[in-house]
Amino acid sequence: MIEIKNLVKRYGDLVALDHLNLEVSEGEVFGLLGPNGCGKTTAISCLLALLKYDKGEITIFGKEMHPDSYDMKRKIGIVPQEVAVFEELTVAENIDYFCGLYVKDKAQRKECVEQAIDFVGLENHRKMRPKQLSGGLLRRLNIACGIAHKPELIILDEPTVAVDPQSRNHILEGIQRLNKEGATIIYTSHYMEEVEQICTRIAILDHGRNIASGTKEELKRMIKTGERITIEGVALDREHLQQIRELPHVFQIDYKNQKIVICCSSAKQNLMRVLHYLQENEISFGKIFSEMPTLNDVFLEITGKELRD
Amino acid sequence: MTVFKGYIKMTKKNIGIVLMYFGIFLGIAIAINATFQKENKEGFAAQKLDVAVVDLDESEMSKQLVSYLKQKHQVTLQKDDKAKLAEELYYQKHNVVLRILEGFEEKAEKGEIGINLTNSPGSYNGIYLEQQINNFMRNIFMYRAAGYSTEEGCQKAMQQKESNVTLEDLNGNGGKLPAHGSFFQYLPYLFLAVFGAVLGKILFTFRRREVKNRLMASAVPLIRQNAETILAFFVIGMMMYTVCIVSMMLLYGDSVRSAGNLIWYFVNGFLCMLSSLEVAFIIGVMVKSEMQINTVSTPVSLGICFLCGVFVPLNVMGAQTKAVAKFLPIYWYESVNNLLMKYEDVSGAIGKQVLVGLGIQVLFVFALASAGMAIVRYQQQER
Numbered sequence: 001m002i003e004i005k006n007l008v009k010r011y012g013d014l015v016a017l018d019h020l021n022l023e024v025s026e027g028e029v030f031g032l033l034g035p036n037g038c039g040k041t042t043a044i045s046c047l048l049a050l051l052k053y054d055k056g057e058i059t060i061f062g063k064e065m066h067p068d069s070y071d072m073k074r075k076i077g078i079v080p081q082e083v084a085v086f087e088e089l090t091v092a093e094n095i096d097y098f099c100g101l102y103v104k105d106k107a108q109r110k111e112c113v114e115q116a117i118d119f120v121g122l123e124n125h126r127k128m129r130p131k132q133l134s135g136g137l138l139r140r141l142n143i144a145c146g147i148a149h150k151p152e153l154i155i156l157d158e159p160t161v162a163v164d165p166q167s168r169n170h171i172l173e174g175i176q177r178l179n180k181e182g183a184t185i186i187y188t189s190h191y192m193e194e195v196e197q198i199c200t201r202i203a204i205l206d207h208g209r210n211i212a213s214g215t216k217e218e219l220k221r222m223i224k225t226g227e228r229i230t231i232e233g234v235a236l237d238r239e240h241l242q243q244i245r246e247l248p249h250v251f252q253i254d255y256k257n258q259k260i261v262i263c264c265s266s267a268k269q270n271l272m273r274v275l276h277y278l279q280e281n282e283i284s285f286g287k288i289f290s291e292m293p294t295l296n297d298v299f300l301e302i303t304g305k306e307l308r309d
Numbered sequence: 310m311t312v313f314k315g316y317i318k319m320t321k322k323n324i325g326i327v328l329m330y331f332g333i334f335l336g337i338a339i340a341i342n343a344t345f346q347k348e349n350k351e352g353f354a355a356q357k358l359d360v361a362v363v364d365l366d367e368s369e370m371s372k373q374l375v376s377y378l379k380q381k382h383q384v385t386l387q388k389d390d391k392a393k394l395a396e397e398l399y400y401q402k403h404n405v406v407l408r409i410l411e412g413f414e415e416k417a418e419k420g421e422i423g424i425n426l427t428n429s430p431g432s433y434n435g436i437y438l439e440q441q442i443n444n445f446m447r448n449i450f451m452y453r454a455a456g457y458s459t460e461e462g463c464q465k466a467m468q469q470k471e472s473n474v475t476l477e478d479l480n481g482n483g484g485k486l487p488a489h490g491s492f493f494q495y496l497p498y499l500f501l502a503v504f505g506a507v508l509g510k511i512l513f514t515f516r517r518r519e520v521k522n523r524l525m526a527s528a529v530p531l532i533r534q535n536a537e538t539i540l541a542f543f544v545i546g547m548m549m550y551t552v553c554i555v556s557m558m559l560l561y562g563d564s565v566r567s568a569g570n571l572i573w574y575f576v577n578g579f580l581c582m583l584s585s586l587e588v589a590f591i592i593g594v595m596v597k598s599e600m601q602i603n604t605v606s607t608p609v610s611l612g613i614c615f616l617c618g619v620f621v622p623l624n625v626m627g628a629q630t631k632a633v634a635k636f637l638p639i640y641w642y643e644s645v646n647n648l649l650m651k652y653e654d655v656s657g658a659i660g661k662q663v664l665v666g667l668g669i670q671v672l673f674v675f676a677l678a679s680a681g682m683a684i685v686r687y688q689q690q691e692r
Contacts, residue, residue: 048526067531074528084519086315088322088511097318100311101527145523 001026001153001184002047007056009042009208016042017053018208024186024201029179031199032188033295039208040188041081044157047186048078060153074102077151077183081158083142085130092117092126095144102149116148119177121170136167143171147178154178155186160194172198192295202295206303216295223301224251225293226266229274232259233286240281247273312524312534316511316541323507327549330506334499335556342491358382358434361403363389366423368414370449373463377445378407380467382438398427404434407442417459422446488564490650492557493574497639498614500585503549505592505606508542512593513602535685546586550579570655573663577645580670584638587677588613594684618643638673641666 002024009017017039024030032040045051047058049067058065060072085094095113103109117126120140130138139159147154156175160168176198179185189195195202196216203213212219226249235258236244244262245253249270252263264270271290278285320327360382364371378384385403387394394406410416410423417423424442428435445466452462514520515538524534554575558565565571592606614620616630617639623631624647634640645666652659 045522048522050522050525067525070528070530073526076526078523078526080519080522082519084517084523086319086514086520088319088514093318097311097315098523098527100314101524101529 001028001061002186003057003059004043004047005057007043007046007053007058009039009046009051009053016208017046017056020056020205020208021210022203022213024184026184027179027182028201029175029185029187029199031195031202032186032205033190033192033195033202033299034205035190038205040190040205041157042208043205044078044155044186044188048073048076048155075152077146077149077154079143079146079154079156079159081161083130083138085138085141085145087130090127090129091122091133091141091144094130094141095148098145099148102151112148112150116144119147119174120144134164134167135162136164136170139163139167139171143174147183151183153184153186157188158190159187160189160191168194192299196295204295204299204302206299211302212298219295219298220293223293223298224265225263225297225301227264227270228291228293228297229262229264229271229288230259230291231262231274231278231285231288234258234260234278234283236260236283240283243281244274244277247277249273310537311529312515312537313541313544315515316538316545319511319514320507320545323511326507327503330499330503331552334495334502335560337498338492338495339560341495342488358404358438359402360384360438361387361394361397361406363387363394363406363408365389365411366409366413370414370417370459370463371409373460373467374409374413374442374445377467378438378441381441394427398429401429404428404432405438407438414459417446417449420450486650487561487568487653489557489561489568489574490646492561493578493646493649494643495619496553496578497581497585497617497619497642498610499553500546500549500582501588501610501613501639502606504546504585504589505610506603508545508586508589509593509596509606510599510602512538512590513596513599516594531689542586542590546582550582553578569653570649573649573655573667574646576667577642577649577670580667580674581639581642583674584642584670584677587674587681590681591677591684594681594688613637613639616640618647623647638670638677641669641673645670 002022004020004022007017007020008015020039020043022032022043032043034040042051046053046056047060047065049058049065049069060069061075063069063072065072086097089097092113095116096109099109099112099116103112117123120143122137122140122144125133125137130141133141143156143159146156154175159175160171163171172194175185175187179198187195187199199216201213201215202219203210204219205211212222214222236255241253241255241260244250244260247262249264249267250262251265254261254263262274271288275288277283278288360378362375362378362384364375364386375384375386387406389408394403397403398406406427408425408427410425413423422443424439426435426439428438448466448469449459449462452465453459457465515524525531568574588609589606592602592609596602596605616634617623617637618626618634619639623634623640623643626634631640645663648659648663648666649655655663
């Protein structure tokens with residue numbers, strides 16, 4: 001459905017997108033994950049022909065995207081990062097206005113507006129002005145304005161920033177529902193948990209480049225870390241640390257403030273081996289737990305920095 | 310027409326601001342006009358004075374003079390008590406004390422006027438009264454020289470009507486400026502203030518980066534969005550203009566009905582509306598935040614109004630100020646308005662001046678429109 005080839009966008013000397021390549025198939029919930037400033041919003045803006053780019057090719061629905069590709073734009077819904085509504089209009093009026101940019105028929109539009117209000121759960125707030133809504137409800141209105149015309153492709157740019165957990169869940173569930181109803185979704189975020197939760201495929205961006213992409217399982221398989229064991233409240237000397245480092249499949253340890261994080265490659269019984277070592281050496285500890293790698297580990301291992309840095 | 314309807318809807322939501330400015334404008338226009346009219350009436354009305362008369366001559370002629378003065382003033386005959394009269398003059402019981410001196414009639418035979426006038430310090434009432442007495446006495450002297458007796462001369466002078474003053478009627482209103490003229494004089498303030506505060510604000514709302522992105526990503530072509538924006542500005546401007554014209558007609562019906570040059574006022578007002586819309590448009594596309602709208606539009610509208618003769622008449626402004634004001638369309642609007650107020654017959658040299666003023670305004674309309682479009686185009690290309 002979407003193909004981005006070698007996209008380059010420069011702001012003066014700054015390279016915002018550096019030969020970015022992406023492919024999104026129909027029916028996917030495609031996640032664009034990366035830290036702030038990695039080029040997610042720039043990529044979206046280029047995709048929608050809101051920004052001119054220096055080099056590359058963008059095709060949507062099999063056609064090259066241009067600023068005047070209105071037949072293609074008709075099938076796209078956009079939910080921008082910042083809330084983009086009119087303060088003077090009520091909830092219903094705002095949705096009606098933005099829906100009116102796509103749907104001319106008044107009766108059809110009325111139905112679309114009602115469905116969008118219902119979808120985002122703003123039935124009791126339809127006559128309120130944006131100023132009267134909480135941050136979470138405002139985000140829901142922002143989404144309703146982007147989806148009311150029932151687009152085939154919905155682009156959501158960090159829709160859950162500064163949103164309370166209840167609204168966040170509502171938004172994420174809604175996105176999954178839209179996808180089930182047939183919409184292809186592009187979802188950008190720097191919250192890896194959200195991306196892991198809803199996206200069928202993910203591309204990790206850093207410095208305007210696609211550094212890894214695939215399903216979350218595929219991404220996790222790309223890195224060395226298969227399991228991460230954390231032991232808290234443990235006192236270890238230099239010799240113990242060396243011995244732990246030499247355990248099978250352990251390739252990295254990090255010990256600080258009586259807490260050790262042991263990174264192991266994917267193998268069976270990593271946790272058992274660590275426990276056995278502690279028992280044998282009569283080392284007491286407060287808490288021990290094992291975790292599978294996250295997208296943050298993927299990002300950390302590829303870029304050498306945390307997603308939230 | 311979604312973009313167009315959006316502007317109309319949002320203007321309706323800002324109707325409070327429109328009404329506020331309209332109220333201020335009407336208040337100023339009505340108050341200034343009322344003051345102006347009152348000043349005119351007071352300036353031309355004859356004054357009636359409280360005159361205390363002490364007739365020391367008590368002759369036939371002195372009695373005739375008193376009768377004459379009674380026709381024009383509030384006259385009370387008093388005894389010759391200087392202290393009492395001075396006190397009454399001090400407490401403004403009388404405006405003037407006239408003493409008809411002994412031998413008044415005899416002196417009059419010789420062509421002299423034997424009177425003594427006293428009024429409160431700083432007052433010109435004595436001079437005013439003295440002129441009237443002099444006129445009356447001069448008339449008697451004239452009749453006597455023509456062979457009439459003193460008594461006949463007095464009667465003739467009493468009957469003589471005052472000559473009428475004929476003013477040069479330049480504007481067909483007997484020199485009086487038309488009431489609706491001051492309404493049109495303040496019109497630019499209303500247009501600039503309302504369009505700047507309301508349309509500038511709405512335009513900025515549409516230009517907010519996020520909203521603009523949403524609009525640009527939509528299925529409505531950019532050229533159509535721009536066309537609908539211009540149409541919305543024009544329609545809102547026309548609505549405001551129509552309301553103003555209707556209000557003016559309701560307020561100054563008599564003055565308007567007798568005006569032969571009304572069509573020129575309308576054309577002038579229409580051009581003023583267009584240039585004010587364009588100023589608001591430029592403000593709306595130039596400001597960087599909503600806060601800046603009022604910070605910019607208020608001084609711009611007031612500045613233009615002060616500079617171009619809306620609040621201060623052009624004829625009291627310095628040459629240098631006028632030289633600067635000539636670079637603004639409202640200056641030409643006010644120049645044309647002043648001509649229309651003075652001359653009802655717009656033909657010949659006056660007609661030429663009016664047409665030049667209107668022509669320059671048309672050029673400003675095109676120049677401002679080009680400037681606005683150039684800014685928008687630059688901003689769109691910058692992306």
